[in-house]
Amino acid sequence: MNYYVKKLISFVITLFCVALLSFLLFQIVPGDAAISQLGTEATPEKIEELRTEYGYDRNVFVRFFSWLGGVFTGDLGVSIKYNPITVSELIGQRMTVTIWLGILSILLIVVFSIPLGLICAKKPGGIVDTVSDWLAQTFMAIPSFVQGILVTLIFGLVLSWFVPGKYVNPTSNFPEFLRCMFFPALSVALPKIAMTVRFMKTSVKKELKKDYVRTAKAKGCSQNRIMWKHVLKNSMLPVITFIGLIVAEVMAGSIMIEKVFNLPGLGLLLVNSISNRDYNVVQAIVMYIALLVITVNFIVDIVYKILDPRTAE
């Protein structure tokens, strides 16, 4: 069977399992949403009424499939907290914010880590390597929200390069929107840059030990030529996959950072919805974040396949 077909099937299976998991998790909530929403006003009749309205009286499988259908059509019912606002209305715009935050973070990760990793691997033990190693270790040891606070403090309050808490709607002024997103993205990216630099360094160092490098040297290639023409592509291949894996971490980071910078994204909504026990919204956000992660990984796997001649057809 064709690789892409296989990959697509496995993508669909994973998607299905993830959906099932996201759905089932919220079936074990102690006391359902209807009760928690009514609070002290709960009378048996009122509860029953609400349960019917939310569809809780239906069979769990029927509910799962209608919910799964809703994930794609956008019809995920109403928010329990902000009834009658629908879940998709709540999520809609915020998704754009989170996706852009993710894209900018990944861009920053790639732009910083790959050259830095190369330089570190080229001169292990050199100044750049030592300094970046210590910086990387320190950044990996600080919780991401603290890094967000530090970025606000340094770039926002001391250097005044941006206005903390300022947010511009992407539809009204897109360039300004991106400017507002830059420092949050940097905060998300910092710990991941640290990880990726180290990964890139390990990858390059591993490649440098391989036999083909010795062959290249024996051919008369200069150090630079070996780096650029032979090692770079080989060592980039695992990094591509690594960045795919890091997407999940970037999403996790953005949940924190959106709260630090007060950005109206999925993360902030998620945290608020958890506090409000608005499980319809929580469930939908969990699903969409997972969906983002698997989709990116699906794309990354295909890109890898095309770039690596050993797997390309």
Add this chain to the structure above:
Amino acid sequence: MKELKYGKLNKRLIAGGLLLGLILVPVVINVFHTAYDPNEVNYAEKFLKPSWAHFFGTDDFGRDIFTRVMMGAATTFGIALFTVTFGALIGTVIGALTGYFGGIVDEILMRINDCLASFPSILLALVVVSLLDKGTWNICIALGIVFVPSFARIIRAEFLKERGKDYVLNARLMGAGHLRIVFKHVFPNTLPILFSAVLVGINNAVLAEAGLSYLGLGVQPPEPSLGRMLSEAKTYLFKAPWYELFPCLVMIVFILGLTMVSENFGVSGVSLNAVKRKIDRIREKSGVPEEEDTKDKDDLSEKKDTPIISVKDLDVGFIEDDGIDDTLKGVSFDLYKGEVLGVVGESGSGKSLTAMSIMGILSDKTVITGGSILLDGKTDLTKLDEDEYRKLRGGRLAYIFQEPMTSLNPVKTIGAQIDEILDIHASHLPEAEQKKLVIDSLEDVGLPEPDKLYNMYPHQLSGGMRQRVCIAMALVAKADVILADEPTTALDANVADVILDIFKHINRKYKAAIILISHDLRVIGKLADRVIIMQDGNIVETLGVDISRKKTEGKDGKYSEMPDHSFEIPRTQYGRHLFAAAFSDKIYKDTEDVDKKQSETIVSAENLSVFYKSANKREKELKKVIDNVTFSIPAGKTTGFVGESGCGKSTLVKAIAGLQKYTEGSIVLKGDRPGMVFQDPYSSLNPAFKVRRILEEPLRLKNGFGRSIIKKNREKMLSEIKSMLHKVELGDDILERKVSELSGGQRQRIAIALALLQKKALIILDEPVSALDVTIQEQILELLMKLKKSIGLTYILISHDKRLVSRACDEVYMVENGHVTPMNS
């Protein structure tokens, strides 16, 4: 080199340990004794700066921050410890069982694992916490659940790697049960990885606790935790920066310490494993075989006018921590135009090092400390600057490496890789002309369809073809010195012969001088005009061709009859030794008591077919490796199976040993399961054990392995083991050593002792000597035959080496394309 690395890492370990101590000691003291009540509110002392009374100052309620940080750290570390223990325990059991047994359960669990990996871990923890409600215990459970998959994944990967190793097969042959193998044999080997995974896990748990607290879902007030303090303090960043600073510092120092300690054990927070697994999957689905890791080679490195290369008193040293360790000591020889010079020696004798010195591609840790290498009698290569040298490399000097499978860049086409040499050395050639030269060179080494080959990638070529591509690289630049370092060792016998023919061809056609390095005198005998014998970094002697000796007899009648070479008789002891071993005709079969045991059969196979299930899970079909064969193996003799690699001979004997799941037809074994001695003594003995423990295992299995029984039997076991060590000609002092400290020959002796301790009557020898140096090979063969006679053993010997099999076996079967045919010699 190992020690050098070790010493450096230990420094980091100590530094990391100190950092951890710096945090943990006050934290522990604080649990028992605190100077202030951490929760006592005192508005009068609000926001005091750090002082001797309050090391870290006070917070918005006037509480002592030092006390609170220490209390908070205890809570945070406690949560981390609990969650990681929880995750590691469950994860290890799941990972061990699924990794070892595989199958459908493994498949399902890995799928679930993949799904869980699509949720950012903090998201999963958030959801669990939100479902369970807040509170310290609930955070523990939530984070614990989140950690299970990652531990399961790490341990599974280790078990998957270990389960195919020969020591596991060995344990099965001994009769150890699966659970015993999982927990007693394999598990100890995964401990280093597990340990560092635990450290990385603690690191992640500390950060996760902080994250949850920040989102208001962690530890609830007034109980302090590092995470809660960090998020509470952010409001007072300007007013009381110390409030934020100190909890943050404590966390950073703690995690830095952890990282430094965990790196010492080989795993960093960066998961290479997960990446490798994904890439393997992509390859698997595209039908590309898994790439084998490039093995670390032990090998440290390697007419009558002016010699083209003249090496004089060359000293090469290896940089150690405390100075330079001499590896080549005063090596001198000449290479003339058009000559083939053989260099022979055992591994570590310095033959590759010599060649790499000429080529100027020594590793950074290796330096030339004396002597000269003259090119054309005038240019001293040791004094050449890097740019000049580069012009020679790949130009006049060409190097051909041992491993054709890994010597080419996997992501560049064959054409581009040869082309590169012309780019560097013959610039300004028109592109079309350059391409023609490349294709000509491919044709010259006998590769079919060079036009098509030009655009192909290395993985699409066989090992023999790749080695030809490497030779073509030497041709395209018209190199006049070719250094061939074990060019045929990695190849099958018939392919190796073709490669040697190509060398002969280019030597004649282009008059290129060739230095042919090999551990195998027989390879060198086929090609070389002269041979240099090396030992321990010295040249022992140089032998030229003795034309008169070609068919005449030598003094001791052994190597003289060889048609394989025409070298002079070696004069030194070592040289004679090497020649005797390489060209030995010593026959090990018994000729006398053939009739006595003729009738008895120990193994008989009838219409036996053996199938191989590919490790690739998606390939459901079984591959037929052995096709309907019938044979019987007589007791008390040596029966050989000979064939090239991949012919199915190993699969066949594993079926005899009962280690193959998928067979058809019948195998009848008289008596016990056979014992086995594997080719690679590095993987057939459990690396986690000492020699004593390895040899005790069969006795423990026999006598029972309860603690009291082992204690009672200790003396008896020890004496039994000692007498067995004596039989395999090893001293008692070896008992307390680890496998990694033994030489190849010693390991193989232990492997033999292991089989004998099980009182096996039938022993399968799977390439028992091919990983050993020639001189050691003969010693092991000698020992095997002596034991066979004295104990009355039956051997099944498998080898790719026809000569060896015909010397050692009473009966020989040829294995080819899944068929087995008796060979009459």
